[in-house]
Amino acid sequence: MNSSPRRGRRPGSPDVRAEILAVARARFRREGYDAVTMRSLAAEAGVDAALISYYFGSKAGLFAAVLELTLSPADLLGGLLQGDLETLPQRLIPTLVRTWDNPDTGVPLLAAMRAAASDPGFAAMLRDGIHRQLVERLAERIGGADAHRRAGAFVTQVGGLILTRYVIAAEPLASMTADEIVRALGPALRTALLGPLPTARRTS
Amino acid sequence: MNSSPRRGRRPGSPDVRAEILAVARARFRREGYDAVTMRSLAAEAGVDAALISYYFGSKAGLFAAVLELTLSPADLLGGLLQGDLETLPQRLIPTLVRTWDNPDTGVPLLAAMRAAASDPGFAAMLRDGIHRQLVERLAERIGGADAHRRAGAFVTQVGGLILTRYVIAAEPLASMTADEIVRALGPALRTALLGPLPTARRTS
DNA sequence: TACCGTAGTTCAACCGTGATGAATTCTTCG
DNA sequence: CGAAGAATTCATCACGGTTGAACTACGGTA
Numbered sequence: 530m531n532s533s534p535r536r537g538r539r540p541g542s543p544d545v546r547a548e549i550l551a552v553a554r555a556r557f558r559r560e561g562y563d564a565v566t567m568r569s570l571a572a573e574a575g576v577d578a579a580l581i582s583y584y585f586g587s588k589a590g591l592f593a594a595v596l597e598l599t600l601s602p603a604d605l606l607g608g609l610l611q612g613d614l615e616t617l618p619q620r621l622i623p624t625l626v627r628t629w630d631n632p633d634t635g636v637p638l639l640a641a642m643r644a645a646a647s648d649p650g651f652a653a654m655l656r657d658g659i660h661r662q663l664v665e666r667l668a669e670r671i672g673g674a675d676a677h678r679r680a681g682a683f684v685t686q687v688g689g690l691i692l693t694r695y696v697i698a699a700e701p702l703a704s705m706t707a708d709e710i711v712r713a714l715g716p717a718l719r720t721a722l723l724g725p726l727p728t729a730r731r732t733s
Numbered sequence: 734m735n736s737s738p739r740r741g742r743r744p745g746s747p748d749v750r751a752e753i754l755a756v757a758r759a760r761f762r763r764e765g766y767d768a769v770t771m772r773s774l775a776a777e778a779g780v781d782a783a784l785i786s787y788y789f790g791s792k793a794g795l796f797a798a799v800l801e802l803t804l805s806p807a808d809l810l811g812g813l814l815q816g817d818l819e820t821l822p823q824r825l826i827p828t829l830v831r832t833w834d835n836p837d838t839g840v841p842l843l844a845a846m847r848a849a850a851s852d853p854g855f856a857a858m859l860r861d862g863i864h865r866q867l868v869e870r871l872a873e874r875i876g877g878a879d880a881h882r883r884a885g886a887f888v889t890q891v892g893g894l895i896l897t898r899y900v901i902a903a904e905p906l907a908s909m910t911a912d913e914i915v916r917a918l919g920p921a922l923r924t925a926l927l928g929p930l931p932t933a934r935r936t937s
Numbered sequence: 938t939a940c941c942g943t944a945g946t947t948c949a950a951c952c953g954t955g956a957t958g959a960a961t962t963c964t965t966c967g
Numbered sequence: 968c969g970a971a972g973a974a975t976t977c978a979t980c981a982c983g984g985t986t987g988a989a990c991t992a993c994g995g996t997a
């Protein structure tokens with residue numbers, strides 16, 4: 530009934546919510562979603578476990594908040610899309626590898642992938658995010674009738690890189706350098722993006 | 734003390750172990766690893782929950798037994814590797830799509846992927862399987878200095894297809910037909926496998 | 938035949954998980 | 968100062984996988 534925005538107790542100690550978020554971010558990063566329990570997390574943050582549900586609704590809600598805080602996958606693409614499409618693969622791959630190899634950004638991303646693999650709700654979030662922020666923006670940049678198909682193919686290839694190198698960590702990709710990956714995958718990525726070279730098109 | 738292999742009670746009801754395995758296979762297929770509880774599974778199989786631990790050690794052990802029973806991913810590759818490498822993509826993709834679209838084989842495969850994404854032990858199993866049964870056999874078939882790099886690139890692309898279409902179900906790949914996928918990904922797969930067309934090789 | 942070892946089976950608990958609701962403290966407004 | 972409401976604590980719930988102790992039935996052995 531009262532229009533004043535906040536009433537009641539303000540905490541003397543500043544922002545418990547932020548404290549939980551900070552600890553959760555570090556723990557999820559280091560140990561993944563399942564391994565982190567709400568109780569241990571609350572203990573480390575020095576708060577009661579019930580506060581996590583109070584502030585974030587559930588453990589999944591907390592995880593979503595951490596992701597939202599940490600990730601902005603579309604930002605990377607912005608600058609890259611400005612340049613020449615021909616060279617997009619060799620510009621994208623090093624950036625991507627740097628992002629995923631850096632624990633600060635890579636481990637949350639990996640955690641997001643893992644969560645999406647097990648929880649249908651997270652999968653839907655990731656699916657929408659990929660489609661809206663990556664596929665459609667890329668398709669717009671490509672233009673033409675095949676744009677969506679090519680964008681989808683390109684994103685698929687990038688997904689393969691992430692799956693193979695980071696989620697499964699399968700050789701030989703897991704231990705390649707960024708340059709080697711560019712050499713190994715660059716041509717295929719370019720083909721996905723722009724189609725086979727016109728002079729050599731095959732009718733199949 | 735006694736050299737005879739088995740003594741003691743033979744069960745009157747035939748093979749409880751097999752019964753558990755059959756029920757587990759159906760349930761895991763339909764509902765995935767996490768959603769199936771040992772208690773409900775035991776109830777459906779008409780046995781005590783402790784018997785699962787008794788026979789399979791743990792829930793993960795049961796899952797591994799189900800996978801071993803169901804999957805033989807390398808079999809597919811055998812025939813395909815016989816043919817021309819040039820046409821491997823357009824022969825592989827329809828087979829792959831058929832296998833993953835068919836619930837009998839696809840859902841266990843998907844369950845295996847999901848399990849590998851969350852459990853490091855399963856991830857190691859999958860990693861070794863991919864490397865030993867897919868990458869190395871493909872590399873051997875390709876031959877030459879670049880064989881491993883190309884095989885790795887190829888398997889990566891295929892992984893991308895699986896991740897995008899089946900694990901995340903992201904558009905536009907999720908609703909393409911096999912033919913459309915061949916058109917969208919075929920050229921890139923061919924490039925990964927055989928390198929860019931020689932006449933158009935670029936220096937950078 | 939009587940016994941005994943053991944595999945198969947059951948039952949009851951243990952411990953740890955995320956979640957919930959009532960009670961309690963503290964801060965701010967009227 | 969009181970009342971209201973947010974922040975916090977506590978006890979408890981239902982459920983998960985797992986464990987160990989009992990109990991049962993069968994086959995080999997004395």
